[in-house]
Amino acid sequence: DAKTTQPPSMDCAEGRAANLPCNHSTISGNEYVYWYRQIHSQGPQYIIHGLKNNETNEMASLIITEDRKSSTLILPHATLRDTAVYYCIVRVKAAGNKLTFGGGTRVLVKP
Amino acid sequence: EAEVAQSPRYKITEKSQAVAFWCDPISGHATLYWYRQILGQGPELLVQFQDESVVDDSQLPKDRFSAERLKGVDSTLKIQPAELGDSAMYLCASSLGQAGEVEAFFGQGTRLTVV
Numbered sequence: 001d002a003k004t005t006q007p008p009s010m011d012c013a014e015g016r017a018a019n020l021p022c023n024h025s026t027i028s029g030n031e032y033v034y035w036y037r038q039i040h041s042q043g044p045q046y047i048i049h050g051l052k053n054n055e056t057n058e059m060a061s062l063i064i065t066e067d068r069k070s071s072t073l074i075l076p077h078a079t080l081r082d083t084a085v086y087y088c089i090v091r092v093k094a095a096g097n098k099l100t101f102g103g104g105t106r107v108l109v110k111p
Numbered sequence: 112e113a114e115v116a117q118s119p120r121y122k123i124t125e126k127s128q129a130v131a132f133w134c135d136p137i138s139g140h141a142t143l144y145w146y147r148q149i150l151g152q153g154p155e156l157l158v159q160f161q162d163e164s165v166v167d168d169s170q171l172p173k174d175r176f177s178a179e180r181l182k183g184v185d186s187t188l189k190i191q192p193a194e195l196g197d198s199a200m201y202l203c204a205s206s207l208g209q210a211g212e213v214e215a216f217f218g219q220g221t222r223l224t225v226v
Contacts, residue, residue, distance in 0.1 A: 034214075043115070043202050043217030044154065087153060098144065098167060099204075099215055101153030 004088045009106040018075040020105055022088030025069045032093045033064060033071045037084040038104070044087065047073070051093075078109045113137045115218035117203050123224045129191035132221045136185070136205030144215065145178055145188050146202040154202055160186065193225045 005023040012018040024033065035047040048055055048062045050071075055062045061074040075082055087104040091097055116135040124130045136143050141162050146154035157176065159167040162183040171178065175194070180186040190197055200222050204215040 041220075041222075043204070043220050046214045046216065049214070085153075098156050098159055099154075100156070101146075103153055 004090055004102055006086075006088050006102065006105045008103060009108070011108045011110055012075075012078050014080060014109050014111050015077055018078040018082065018107060018109070020073040020075075020086050020088075020107065021070065022073070023070045024088070024090045027068050027090050028092075030092055031090045033062065033068075034089040034091060034099070035060070035062065035073045036087045036089065036099070036101075037082075038087070039081075039084040044101075047086075049093075078107075080109050080111065083107060083109045113216075115203055115205050115216055117201075117218035117221055119221055120219065121222050121224075123226060124193050126195055126225050127192040129189065130193050130223065131187055131189045132201050132203075132223075134186045134188070134203030134218060136203070137216055140205035140207055140216075141183070142206045142215075143180055143186050144204040144206075145186070146204065146217075148200040148202060148220070150199070154200075157188070190223075193223075195225050198223055198225045 032049050032051050034049040036044040037047055038044045047059050048057055050062045050064055052064055064071045085104040085106050087101050089099050118133050143160040145157045147157050148154040157171045158178045160180045163180050176190055178188045200220045202217055202220045204217040206215045
C-alpha cells in the first residue's frame, strides 16, 4: 500500500469547516483513499473513502486531486465532538486487505 | 447498530503473568483483525483472520503472543508472559471480507497496563 503524509496536528474553530490534507504521491491506480478517525480512548471509526471522484456522506466530504497524489477531508461544520486523530490510508479495495495506519493528524476543535 | 464487542475494557497485570483478550466481531463478518496501539502512535496490525485461518501474522511476536479463532466467529488474543513493553491498547476489528464491502469496524479496545 502507498504511504501517506499528514500534518501532525491542526486546530480549527467550532462551526467552521475543517480541511484536512493528505499527500499520497505514490498511489497506484487501483488504490483507494480511506479516512478514519479516532476519538480519545475509542476505536477508529470509518469516515469515507474514494477512488478518484469526490465523495460526500453525512459525516464529511472527500476531495481527491485530478492526479490523485493528494486529497482533502472536509468536515463542513466542525463541532467539539470532532476533536480526534484523523488517519488517511491508501489501500487496494480488496476483500481482506488490511488497513495500515500512519501517525494521523490530531485535530483540536476550539470553541 | 451492530458493534464489535471486546472484553475486558481495561486490564492491569503484573509482568510475567498471562493475559487474554476476547473479541466478538459483527455477525457475518469473515475477516477479523487484532491491532496494537501504543500511546501516541497509530494502530499496528498484529494478526488477521479470514474465517478461522490466519492470513497475516507477520507482526505478531510469536514467542509470547498467540491468537485463535477456532470456529471462525469470536477470537482470543493471549500474551504469555506479559512484559512492561506490552502496555498498550489492543483493538479488534472486523469486516465482511467480500469484494466491495471492505470497510473495517473497530471495537472499543482493551487497554492493557503491565506493572
